[in-house]
Amino acid sequence: MATTTATITLSSTDLLSDELALSTTATLTQAGNSTGVVGTSGLGRKKTGGTSQYILFDGDAYANGAHKVYLKNTSTTAAQYFTIEINSEQMGKLYAGDWCFFPWEANADTNDIKIQPSAADMVLEYMLLIDE
């Protein structure tokens, strides 16, 4: 069993009158138990020449589970973003330097995670931690 942890830290000294200093660590386990996830896509990078939408993770390719997704827009141009869709619903946009981390159930064949770059030649960094 592997032990994998994900720690998020949110901080700001001037968003509010009080300081924001949140830190949470999650140990990534399989659904409904304390066994660590053992599968991963590995850390990858994808560069597309165009701006067409593509399927990053196919819902049909993974069993229903407590998968975790990490995505990062490696661009340094503030206006460039990736649009993230899940099951054809727009989740949000990752602008330059942004990252996100969220659970993915892959609960249906249609539950694909799709990515669309706003400009050509943008590079997305990604990792899937797989409950298998």
Place this chain on the structure above:
Amino acid sequence: MATTTASITLTSADLLTDVLSLSATNTLYKAGTTIGLDQTTGMTKAYLTAETNIDIFPTLIEGSMAFAGKSSWVYICNKSEDETEFATITISGNIIGKLYAGDYLWMPWSQSEDGHGDNKHGDIELLPSVATGMWFEWCMINEGTEYPTAV
């Protein structure tokens, strides 16, 4: 202008043959700019005692023009310590995934109109797996907030 940063560290000594030690930090900016986000819902701490789907940002008018092209970030954490307890997180009525005990998510939120015609307006909803009581925390850091007119 506020400066708010979000960092993640992913670590494992035994997931792979090589050590996993990934870190990323970003400053939260308004969409397409280098101007910091300056609004937040604040952190909600909630004890939910029903297996009922709830809209975690009910006071906001999701899908309104006020949010068109804006940047919003959402944090949700399942504070349960029972490994079998989870929350199903949906967006526009479609399942993103399940947050098991101690899990969190950090995701951008477009608040765009739903694409399946069920009039969910990009709602982020949370469904606890048990009715015996589960603790959660959530917040949003964003730009552009439109509240419903009082009736």
